[in-house]
Every structure is written in structure tokens, then in C-alpha cells.
Amino acid sequence: MRISFQRAYPWLRVGSRGPDLVCQQVVELVTDYLEGALSPADRWRFEAHLEGCPHCTEYLAQMRETIRLAGRLTPEDLTPAMRSDLTDLYRQWRAEG
Numbered sequence: 322m323r324i325s326f327q328r329a330y331p332w333l334r335v336g337s338r339g340p341d342l343v344c345q346q347v348v349e350l351v352t353d354y355l356e357g358a359l360s361p362a363d364r365w366r367f368e369a370h371l372e373g374c375p376h377c378t379e380y381l382a383q384m385r386e387t388i389r390l391a392g393r394l395t396p397e398d399l400t401p402a403m404r405s406d407l408t409d410l411y412r413q414w415r416a417e418g
């Protein structure tokens with residue numbers, strides 16, 4: 322099940338940074354990244370974005386921790402509560418930025 326993150330998280334649009342992945346795309350791709358399912362080009366862009374984006378680096382760390390605790394990660398593991406937490410997190414980053 323894939324939901325539209327653009328619809329769910331319209332505030333995730335943190336502005337265009339040229340050809341780099343924006344944070345919204347990182348959120349969408351993180352499970353594929355962690356599963357090694359990204360193409361080499363997408364993986365490179367993903368990691369290139371992380372290098373310049375502490376927010377997504379932190380997000381990825383949280384996802385890794387979630388997987389470590391759960392032993393796996395499926396879209397169903399992103400509970401409404403977790404989505405809400407992420408919403409607050411990104412909103413806070415946006416306010417600070």
C-alpha cells in the first residue's frame with residue numbers, strides 16, 4: 322500500500338534544490354533504500370541528499386531504529402501515530418528553518 326505523501330504531507334515541500342531529491346521523496350524512498358531496492362542512480366541521489374540534509378539523516382536513523390525494534394519494516398508498520406509524529410517533526414524543522 323502506497324499513500325500519496327504529497328497529499329498527506331504537503332508541508333514536506335521544502336523547496337527545490339535543483340536535481341536533488343527533496344525531503345518528501347526521501348521519505349517515500351526510505352523503505353526501498355533500507356531494503357536495497359533502489360536503483361544505483363536513485364541510491365546515489367538518496368545518499369547525496371542525506372549528506373546535505375540533517376533532517377532526513379535523522380529520519381533515516383529513526384527508521385533504522387524502528388526496523389531494529391520491529392525486526393522488519395512494512396508500510397503497515399507506519400502506524401497513524403508514527404505518521405503523526407513525523408508530521409510534528411517536520412513541522413518543527415520547518416518552523417526552525
Ligand SMILES: [Zn+2]
Pocket residue numbers: 343344347370374376377
Ligand atoms: Zn531532506
